Amino acid sequence: MRILPASAAISAVLALAACGLPVRTVAAQAPAPSTATVTASSTPTVTAPVPQTVVVPAPQTVYVQPKNPGVAATSQWYAQPSWYNAQPWISITNSGGQTPCQWLYARGYTYAQAYAAWAQNGYPASWSATGDGYPCQKSYGMQH
Known part of the structure; x- marks a missing residue:
């Protein structure tokens, strides 16, 4: 069957084109075996952020007068x-x-x-x- 090798060739051409490689096609010829060399960029270097010191102030004690029942709030x-x-x-x-x-x-x-x-x-x-x-x-x- 010629359909399977033809669809494999078309898939290869599309894959190479998607990668940005030039594709040469020859009309009305049987697909020739091709070799493609894909060079991937080197493994990216991951750098962790520099640790930062976070200073949290000590808690402050706030004294609040206890609310007494029956004492209305006032701003006087x-x-x-x-x-x-x-x-x-x-x-x-x-x-x-x-x-x-x-x-x-x-x-x-x-x-x-x-x-x-x-x-x-x-x-x-x-x-x-x-x-x-x-x-x-x-x-x-x-x-x-």
């Missing part, structure tokens, strides 16, 4: 721990059935000072008559 300057912790301690003495807020108000303390006293005393829920997490609103009015 007097509500900042750095401020109210620096305030002098106010010793509240109950007299005449007054609440601590009424006692502070009657003695001329500002709302900021009352807030500091509330924070320094551990944020007692009883100081917020409205239950919204802000102290002394009945004595000082809405301050937030």
